[in-house]
Amino acid sequence: MADTEKRIAVLIDADNAPAAKVDVILAEVARYGVANVRRAYGDWKNPHIKSWEAVLHEYAIRPVQQFAYSRGKNASDMAMVIDAMDLLYARNLDGFAIVSSDADFTPLVMRLLTDGMKVYGFGEKKTPEPFVNACSKFTYVEALGEPSGAGDTTATRARTATELRGDAKLVQLLRGAVDLASDDDGWSNLGAVGHQIANQASFDPRNHGYRKLSDLIEATGLFEVKREHQNIWIRDRPVTRPRKAAPRSR
Known part of the structure; x- marks a missing residue:
């Protein structure tokens, strides 16, 4: 059916x-x-x-x-x-x-x-x-639905990248789903990621102010995103740590 x-x-x-x-x-x-x-x-x-x-x-x-x-x-x-x-x-x-x-x-x-x-x-x-x-x-x-006008304060505002990254539960959910759906190169198909999230939690990207899961994932700035024809692929962005400064010579 x-x-x-x-x-x-x-x-x-x-x-x-x-x-x-x-x-x-x-x-x-x-x-x-x-x-x-x-x-x-x-x-x-x-x-x-x-x-x-x-x-x-x-x-x-x-x-x-x-x-x-x-x-x-x-x-x-x-x-x-x-x-x-x-x-x-x-x-x-x-x-x-x-x-x-x-x-x-x-x-x-x-x-x-x-x-x-x-x-x-x-x-x-x-x-x-x-x-x-x-x-x-x-x-x-x-x-749900479109804001009725500029004075509508009930519509869900899109959360900023800082707000999204500060939501530890959300970040853990997204990273865990991407990891479980990934191939050998670390890339995950968006559809598989969405399916994994649906199996784990009650989740709707609109609750965070984004119409689609792909929009939300991109907004976090935590993932690499590439598009191939009709497919969207996601990979966790590697964490870059600042290099330690060389010790000064005396």
Whole structure:
């Protein structure tokens, strides 16, 4: 089955997801497959999620009403988890897209992964790392779509070379993937590097402000990059250390 035919359930925590980003989220999901299940969970009497009502019909998202049975408790989370497990056991899907900035869904993601499901996470930059790292791929919604104008402060700014090199976790991930995918001369094909990264971590270059992995890798300044026809090859740039000055003669 081709990637475009994979069946994906989009489950939205309306309490913890921006309605204004639903179009770009669904466009992103379409890159991985067909969103043939679209549900948004919340107490629709709550004015806090009023903005979702305007987009539910337009994007064929089914609202799931969940009353808050206890003050301070989010019953929508539980309803969403129960539905996710029902969908998992029905065996009619190839993956899930979980739209939320709530780390409480981390155990759900881990359970879905155990069954061989791909889980694509979408949330705001405030999303705790356990949820981000648990997903097969997690994308910050601020990184999706184009900035609406010069005054848009939500778009992800491209991190500078200094910032990228100062991110020890990122550098280790990139260097490790390049090394594992390298040939005898140290060159690695970009596709193999991307595949290696996907197997290791939840990673999206747009979270760092770059549209493509190749753009991010070049921006670090840590790698040599060469292009041959349609192929891009990467090699770790050797570290050059300053030569010690010769001792002065007395």
